[in-house]
Amino acid sequence: MIVAIDGPSGAGKSTVSKLVAKELGFSCLDTGAMYRCIAWKALREGVSLEDAEALGAIARTCRISFVHGEGEVDARAVLVDGCDVTDAIRTAEIDRAVSKVSAVPAVRTSLVEQQRVIGRAGNYVVEGRDIGTVVFADAEAKVFLTASDEERARRRVAQNAARGIGSTDFDTVLADIVARDERDSARAASPLVAADDAVLVDSTDLSQDEVVARICGLARERMR
Template structure:
């Protein structure tokens, strides 16, 4: 079974996905980390984020993989071309760059193939921006998770403070969220949009536990055993 959770930056997709996967005994596929890895690789090797052909080649030729701990559905480490980039891809620099890298059709097409291959191997909760519309259009459960701009910025600042990477300036984070929304929604390939058959959930004013239970209930109704 595939549970697709789409939505804009800072909506809580990662937190919700990990908790839903743990509750149901699924694994997580962090597609955002894959795009962040491409952005990181390009910046580290002096490749312009506007060079679609070069970025597409990186996405095709540089393998992205994850390591897991038993009993934990969330990836412990992220690798690109064998290099551990787990912390490097969670910085403010990558926050500002990932949308520019992910907008290119060549990049998205290459990574979608990897995502489908991984997803075919078991039960996954997959979060991103085009999971229910492009990557897994036949997903048994589809959710479009969002929240107000201010709420998403507050959550991102708190997350960055906890993990010790990324900006903790509210205004800077808010501006970046708005900018990323505009880029993601306006791109020609796989724009940020809710699938027509997705359940839209605005998490503003709800606790994470309440959101998790909603999605788990949907999964059970669709046939999940847990």
């Protein structure tokens, strides 16, 4: 079974997905991390984010893998061609670059193929921006998780402060989130949009536990 969780940046998809997977006894597939890996490699190799052909070539040849500990729903490490990039792909620089990379059709085609192979091998909670519309359009349970711009910025600032990575200036983070939403929604390849059969969950005024309970309830209902 696939539980697809889509939504904009800063909506809490990654954290919620992990908690839902743990509650259901599923595994997590962080598709967003895969696009971040391509962005990281492109920047490291000096490849222009405007060079779609070069970005597509990286996606076709790049070896992305996840390291899981026994019983862990989420990967403890992300590797690109054997190099540990777990922290390197979570910087503000990658935050700004990943939308351009993920908008390239050749990149999406290569990574979607990998994601489908992984996801169809078991029970997964999969989060991203086009999981329920493109990657797993036939997913049994689909959720579009969102929150207000201000709340998402507040959460991202707190997250960056806790990690010691990325900007902690509220206005800067808010501007980045709004700009990314616009890019993700306007892109030609798999734009950010809720699937017609997705359940909308606005987490602005909900606790994390309430969000998880709603999604788990939906998943269990669809299992019947």
